[in-house]
Amino acid sequence: MxxxxxxxxxxxxxxxxxxxxxxxxxxxxxxxxxxxxxxxxxxxxxxxxxxxxxxxxxxxxxxxxxxxxxxxxxxxxxxxxxxxxxxxxxxxxxxxxxxxxxxxxxxxxxxxxxxxxxxxxxxxxxxxxxxxxxxxxxxxxxxxxxxxxxxxxxxxxxxxxxxxxxxxxxxxxxxxxxxxxxxxxxxxxxxxxxxxxxxxxxxxxxxxxxxxxxxxxxxxxxxxxQVGAAVCEVTLVERGDTARVIDLLDGLELVEAPEDGTASGAQAHPRLVVRAPDGMATVAEVIARLRGAGIDVVDIGLRQPSLDEVFLQLTETAS
Structure with missing residues (x-):
C-alpha cells in the first residue's frame, strides 16, 4: 500500500x-x-x-x-x-x-x-x-x-x-x-x-x-x-406567463419563483427553479410541458449545487 x-x-x-x-x-x-x-x-x-x-x-x-x-x-x-x-x-x-x-x-x-x-x-x-x-x-x-x-x-x-x-x-x-x-x-x-x-x-x-x-x-x-439534487432553471420571455408556468409545473418541487407569481418589479425576465432529482429527464419533462403550452423561454438548463451552497449550509449547521 x-x-x-x-x-x-x-x-x-x-x-x-x-x-x-x-x-x-x-x-x-x-x-x-x-x-x-x-x-x-x-x-x-x-x-x-x-x-x-x-x-x-x-x-x-x-x-x-x-x-x-x-x-x-x-x-x-x-x-x-x-x-x-x-x-x-x-x-x-x-x-x-x-x-x-x-x-x-x-x-x-x-x-x-x-x-x-x-x-x-x-x-x-x-x-x-x-x-x-x-x-x-x-x-x-x-x-x-x-x-x-x-x-x-x-x-x-x-x-x-x-x-x-x-x-x-x-x-x-x-x-x-x-x-x-x-x-x-x-x-x-x-x-x-x-x-x-x-x-x-x-x-x-x-x-x-x-x-x-x-x-x-x-x-x-x-x-x-450533500445539499440535494440538481435543479432545473427556467427563464421566461414574458412576465405575464409566470403564474401559468407555475400551474404547468404542478407535481414538480418548486424551489424558487417570484413571490406573487407575476414577476413584478425590476426582474425583466422571471426565473423559476424546480428540483431535478432525475437530472436531464426532469429538464426534458419541463421542456415538454412548456412546449405543449406554447410558452417561450430565454433559457432553460440543469444546474448542479455550487460549493458556495455546500459551504454555507455546512458551516451554518456546524455553528
Whole structure:
C-alpha cells in the first residue's frame, strides 16, 4: 500500500485557552491536490504551519510521506515547500536573483543552480521578466516567481496558503494554470483558499474547516450532493406567463419563483427553479410541458449545487 503524501490524525493546536484546531484528520494521496476550505479563523493556516514544521501540535500526529512532522522535522523540511499568503520575495532584486537566493539557501551552487533557474524560468514562462525587479511585476507574475522559488528543490509536497488572495481575475487564472501544471507533474499540493470556485476547479478532494473542526470532506461532486439534487432553471420571455408556468409545473418541487407569481418589479425576465432529482429527464419533462403550452423561454438548463451552497449550509449547521 502506497504511503500517503500527507496523513493527519486527531491534530490539535491550542494557544492558551484558544483551540485553533480541535482534532482534525485528513489524508492526501501522492500527486493529488487537496483543497482546504474555511472562513478566516477556521484553522487553515494553522494546519499548514503545523504540517510544514513551523509550529508543533498540542496533540495528535501528522506525517509527510511517512515522516513524522515532530520527530523527523528535519527530514520533513527536505520534502516540503511553502508559499504563504503574500509573496516572500525581495522586491529590490530581479526575478532570477530571487530564485538564486532561494537556491543558495537550499544548498545549490554554480552550474547546478544555474541549470535549475533556467528550468524554472522556462516552466513558469518568466523569460521576459527574468531580469526585471520584482517591484515592477504584476501581482500574478510576482506570485509565479514566488511559487517558482518554492520549487527550486523540487519538493514532494507543496503548501500553497491562499495563493491568489488579492489578485485580479486574470492573475488568479494564471496561478490556477500554474497549479494545474504542477499537479500534472505529480507534485502533491495542499491548497488553502477562501475562493470556492478555486477549490472546485483545482482540487481532487476538499476538506472544509469551521472553527477548528472538519465539517465535511470529499470530492467536489460528493460535497455538492450533500445539499440535494440538481435543479432545473427556467427563464421566461414574458412576465405575464409566470403564474401559468407555475400551474404547468404542478407535481414538480418548486424551489424558487417570484413571490406573487407575476414577476413584478425590476426582474425583466422571471426565473423559476424546480428540483431535478432525475437530472436531464426532469429538464426534458419541463421542456415538454412548456412546449405543449406554447410558452417561450430565454433559457432553460440543469444546474448542479455550487460549493458556495455546500459551504454555507455546512458551516451554518456546524455553528
Amino acid at each position: 502506497t504511503t500517503p503524501a500527507i496523513e493527519v490524525v486527531d491534530l490539535v493546536k491550542n494557544y492558551g485557552e484558544v483551540s485553533a484546531l480541535k482534532g482534525i484528520s485528513l489524508e492526501v494521496a501522492r500527486g493529488e491536490v487537496l483543497g482546504l476550505l474555511g472562513p478566516n479563523g477556521s484553522g487553515k493556516t494553522t494546519t499548514v504551519t503545523l504540517l510544514s514544521t513551523l509550529q508543533r501540535p498540542s496533540s495528535g500526529h501528522a506525517r509527510i510521506c511517512g515522516h513524522d512532522v515532530v520527530g523527523e522535522a528535519a527530514r520533513v523540511r527536505e520534502l516540503v515547500s511553502l508559499t504563504g499568503q503574500y509573496a516572500s520575495l525581495d522586491e529590490g532584486l530581479t526575478a532570477v536573483e530571487n530564485l538564486a537566493v532561494f537556491g543558495r539557501l537550499t544548498g545549490l551552487r554554480g552550474r547546478e543552480l544555474k541549470v535549475r533557474i533556467d528550468e524554472l524560468v522556462e516552466q513558469f514562462d518568466l523569460g521576459a521578466e527574468r531580469d526585471r525587479r520584482v517591484a515592477t511585476l504584476s501581482g500574478g507574475m510576482r506570485r509565479r516567481v514566488d511559487i517558482a522559488s518554492a520549487l527550486v528543490t523540487r519538493p514532494e509536497v507543496l503548501f500553497l496558503d491562499e495563493p491568489t488572495t488579492g489578485l485580479d481575475p486574470r492573475s488568479r487564472a494564471s496561478v490556477w494554470d500554474t497549479v494545474a501544471a504542477l499537479r500534472a507533474e505529480g507534485i502533491t499540493i495542499l491548497l488553502t483558499t477562501q475562493y470556492l470556485e478555486e477549490a472546485d476547479r483545482l482540487a481532487d478532494h476538499i476538506v472544509m474547516l469551521n472553527r477548528g473542526s472538519v465539517v465535511a470532506a470529499g470530492t467536489p461532486g460528493q460535497l455538492k450532493q
